[in-house]
Amino acid sequence: MSAMVTRVHPPQRDGTARADGTSVKIGALVPLTRPGWAEAGRHLLAGLELAVDEVNDAGGIGGSPLELVVRDTAADPRRAAAAVDELARLGVAALAGEYHSVVARTAAARADTLGLPFLCSSAVLDALTEQPTRWVARLAAAQSHGWRIYADFLLGAGHSRIALAAQPSVYWSSGTRILRDHLTARGATVVELDPSAQAESDMSAQAAATAVCDALVGHRATALLLLVGHPEPAVSIVRSVRHDQRLAGVMIGAPAGQPEFAGWTEALGADGTGVPFLRYLPERLGPLGARVGTALRERLGQAPSFVAFEGYDTVTVLAEALRVHGADRAAVAASWPHVAVEGTRGKIRFSRAPGIGVWQWAWPPVQVVDRDPAEPARFRILHTG
Structure with missing residues (x-):
């Protein structure tokens, strides 16, 4: 069974929450136990969680809280595929995360089959999908780059x-x-x-x-x-x-x-x-990156890796897509080419890079x-x- 972790904090603004009190859910795929690289997973999760907390402190998504539903992939592609199926049944609007490329490739294929938007945070394998797909986007630089x-x-x-x-x-x-x-x-x-x-x-x-x-x-x-x-x-x-x-x-x-x-x-x-x-960081962080870096250091008890910044940027992008386009999965996927979000490491935009079948930020700093x-x-x- 995948480890189950849910993170949700209510929005601070009054009178704007959904009448039924439901949250907007994002599914997070993270390696938290061996043989996965659990240290990288911990940094990735810290970035995801920090961004969710900040979104909710600012009022959530249209007044509804943003909820992070976490599943531990443990670097196991089969476990990841089962987690994607489960998260889809739970009604998540999109998927986020994953560090290991082989696991992310399996998750991307399953998300494409189910019609579930997936913003991959850290995996770099060029062939994240066998065929071009409109459902998957990626923040990390492709391995070839x-x-x-x-x-x-x-x-x-x-x-x-x-x-x-x-x-x-x-x-x-x-x-x-x-x-x-x-x-x-x-x-x-x-x-x-x-x-x-x-x-x-x-x-x-x-x-x-x-x-x-x-x-x-x-x-x-x-x-x-x-x-x-x-x-x-x-x-x-x-x-x-x-x-x-x-x-x-x-x-x-x-x-x-x-x-x-x-x-x-x-x-x-x-x-x-x-x-x-x-390492996928700029030579010097801007004001947003510096502020987030300080907050991540406090959460982790150590200097944040670039993976933690990738996690934060992932939720930042998805939150903007959800605010503008709503929680409809097709609408979120359709938003990839229109994204223009200030992330911790620069302006994030997605395009179709040659030889890569997903929407790609081309390129993060290297x-x-x-x-x-x-x-x-x-x-x-x-x-x-």
Whole structure:
């Protein structure tokens, strides 16, 4: 069963609520338990909830409270599909959220079949749907956009021999293809390593990490990119590379953003610094972003990740669509090309991007950053796109 969480606070304005007292419901898909990335899910939910509270403090949707009905996907596509069906039966006007791309793809397909608007917050897989759909929109940058920016960063930093430690999955395979095509077209050499296949006799994370180190030496790679799960095998690979004297000059990168979250630093300490990753924030937040960032920090008890801002922006967009077009699902979906909302990271508008079947914000700000070895809580901006 999916975990059930409902968030609703009554609007503050008097005399404007619906006569029957019903709320306007948004269904939220969030990974809150393992094997999902629960830390990312917690940040996503904090952003969603903060925005709902602020909408209701300002009077709700036409005087009716906005209600967030949360379901834990736990990174399980089947669980997500069941949650979409359940939320549709509960009468939600739209769906929001999800962090994991493979889960979001399943949710998007089901939402398209049911005729349920879905604003995807964080998942980046280009092929979020197999065919173009009018029901789904996305805030996060498509993987091909962000990861090409990351590849340009590598080339600009002088890396021409690059190794990819990639686990089998649709998401990692897509990332591998994007990086390989972009880098090799510009003269770089790319070698692909499968950590799960590196140690034939001993399949422990440490044995696989040691075998990755040996392969890096053999290929004379100057950069290793982690296209693998966290904490394992990512943590074991980073530790092994950092403590292998043969690889002292090798840069470790994580384009999927694993070092964004505090759990990375807790697991790796100083070994986890200086690992460039993609982050979807502007160089400087504007007044709205700064205010929301302060509120998110108070809720989370730590610095908010870009995922928390994505959650806040998701509800901001849906609330505007609901205010203008009402809670009719078809009307909400029809509003995607007309959205023009000030979000925490800039003006949000949706369009049809080439090769992408959903309505897409093209594009959120993109940075390549790392954690400063001298101050791990501080992020250094290395490249913007």
